[in-house]
Amino acid sequence: MSYDHRTIETRWQRYWDEHDTFRARRREGRPKLYILDMFPYPSGAGLHVGHPEGYTATDIVARYSRMKDIDVLHPMGWDAFGLPAEQYAIQTGTHPAVTTQQNIATFKRQLKSLGFSYDWSREVDTTDPDYVRWTQWIFLQLFKKGLAFQDEVTVNWCPTLGTVLANEEVIDGKSERGNHPVERRPLRQWMLRITAYADRLESELEGLDWPRGTLVMQKEWIGRSEGAEVTFRVKEHDGSFRIFTTRPDTLFGATYCVLAPEHPLVATITTDAQRTAVDDYVAKSKNRAERDRAATKDKTGVFTGAFAENPVNGQPVPIWVADYVLMTYGTGAIMAVPGHDERDWEFAKAFGLPIVEVVKGGDVTQAAFTDCEDGELVESGMLDGLRPPEAKKRITAFLEEQGLGTKRVQYKLRDWVFSRQRYWGEPIPIYFPVSCEGDPRTSPHKIHYDQPLAVEEAELPLRLPELEDFKPGDDPAGPLARAVDWRFFRKDGRWYARETNTMPQWAGSCWYYLRFIDPRNATEAWSPAAERDWMPVDLYVGGAEHAVLHLLYSRFWHKVLFDLGFVKDAEPYARLVHQGLILGEDGEKMSKSRGNVINPDDIVQAHGADVVRLYEMFMGPLEAVKPWQSTQIQGVVRFRDRAYTVGMRRTTEAIDEATRRLVHKTIKKVGEDIERMAFNTAISALMVLVNHLQAQDPVPREAAEALALLVSPFAPHLGEELWQNLGHAATLAYHPWPAFDPALATDDTVEIGVQVGGKTRGTVRLAKDADEAAAREAAEANPDVARFLEGKTIKKFIYVPGRILNFVVG
């Protein structure tokens, strides 16, 4: 009887649905596991094979845990705001909400066809007004705490496209699409003060069970560095500026200073003689995107004509303007120490500026000497003879004493630009007073952006207006600005204007894990009880592409909610695992243009959901990048069919010793492998069991039952079918995971290798706990071994019970 995957799989999927099998329930005092997948953006293309990889992994853990009598929360939802639906709307006029719902329906059908054990009653959709309401509510909490604010941010504005472009969309001052000119222009934006949490976002990474690389990436992104801020006075001018340095110990070696082109002091200190050159340079830098600037490492810059005074030795140092100094980091100004900083060294070489050695240890005429542990301070007054770490402390203390500087911690992390000039996102729930003679919808008016007002929480959600045309348009306020009847409203006789920017796609994914714990709560975003019950997320699985932004933003929101007392943990995701990318059969990244995309629907159709699940888990370690190989699928198809054939045979209560031991070994191995998420080797162990049972007809009942239960997390439809065939009326989803007898899970005699001089020459079968004398005797009796011992003196004999025997010969 062959396995008819279409009938069997749909039957069990219907059973699970009808019986609400996977509804999450929390029992007082029981252990719990919150097992979360990164929810998908429901694109028009449907599921790709990368989705079922992570989702199968978590599903295995979830199913296994339920059988271990653990309360499991395993939800799924949709990160459904985003550009593609809006782009499609611009092209076709179809409302993004329509496209989004169609795509969600497709994704849901596909996920259901794979037999994942989600609690679908908890499904959330970030575009649902009931969800948007609480995203907006969290924004208001940030706003009220002073963490959401407006600022003029220099953005890449493309007038032709009528939109703001990301840095990577700008190439050489032109838009990537269409090659239209792009201006750097300040635009009012909503910002979130993530920098206020920089220290905690870094220090609280400690103790998270996350991939090492991801922790490192987050740390580098936050980019904490310790140093000093030092004030330099401008000579013959009443201005001064502050610089940030991590090498205050090299202060005596500062031979010039550099201001970023955007630095406010540039305009006032530039001498008449240098004015034209400086103005030209500043104007040119202005229209270069930051990425562009960074692309060319050749140093450029212009002398301002002004000098500053080195605060420790009174030496005059020329002040230059150069774009290798960024206005967005530190103070936008540096002291340049060409002797001990590579960038300053290159700049000094390019412009013939003096290079002074203040730390002995290298040759500053050849290259900057940047070692900050070794070396000896010279030509540095009171610092002479010290090593850099000591000198740093000394000079910082001195600067603080003299009121010339302070110790300072600086981060690379910048505040988060949170507004988008788009339609398909959550409206920012803020409005502003309007001054107008008459009706601002038709008359000239002024919007007081400096007086933002929060929408009343009771009025949330603030819904998007209906629009005919979703194009960004020529107004940098975004498409919502055109919905004048929505934008302007009258309250208590005064006119107000709503914010027309929307939130970025990150917003919804920042807190969805919290909505899952209490998704239908109509009065709160989630209840404290639900939070106590289920948080934190115990296992979070998703792609490494979210290693920085999503995870950082989400952690930031969580910490704010923690400070406000809405959650009890400082961190949302206790354990994180990234599934590795699945490449195409050609070993290249799957993409439409390469034509190497595998559609999981096709595999489900041809071979069934269990095969997709088994294959993706059998390919290799979950975290590894690995190519798809269609020919390999045959292997798991055979396994599935054999397991079915063997499992459907009539059973016997009799069981031979070897089979019994193998069953117990397999129970042990599969359980341990699931716990360390080594699914490929767990499946391998199941293959060994099935291959062994192949020859047994009738099959021992103990073995058949174990097989059904053990295989079920991986191939749940197969598991249920076998289980039912063994006479069980109910689903095995909550049947206790079989226990193994440790005595049976190991053999009592083992075959171990015998080495002579480190080379294996033969094997002997020994009792597991045989003593050394017995082991040696057995080994010497082995002719293959004896041959190599002949005429040799045995210097040493090594015996590791159950492992190895080794004669060390002279």
Add this chain to the structure above:
RNA sequence: GCCGAAGUGGCGGAAUGGCAGACGCGGCGGAUUCAAAAUCCGCGGUCCUCACGGGCGUGUGGGUUCAACUCCCACCUUCGGCACCA
């Protein structure tokens, strides 16, 4: 350039100090079949040898150890991330 991960049969991979190559794909031989597919059984690192057996073998070169895919040092290659952050 810096940071992170990884290099094992024809291929995906297993073994985290103890018999390298579990398990699977492909290949080869056999059973079944009129024949084929499917299925089942068996054999598969490489070199020398008819064989018995032996030499070599986990990116490269060194080292530690009775014993190294595994630990240490240096290097090469691939993938991912960052990249003038003072």
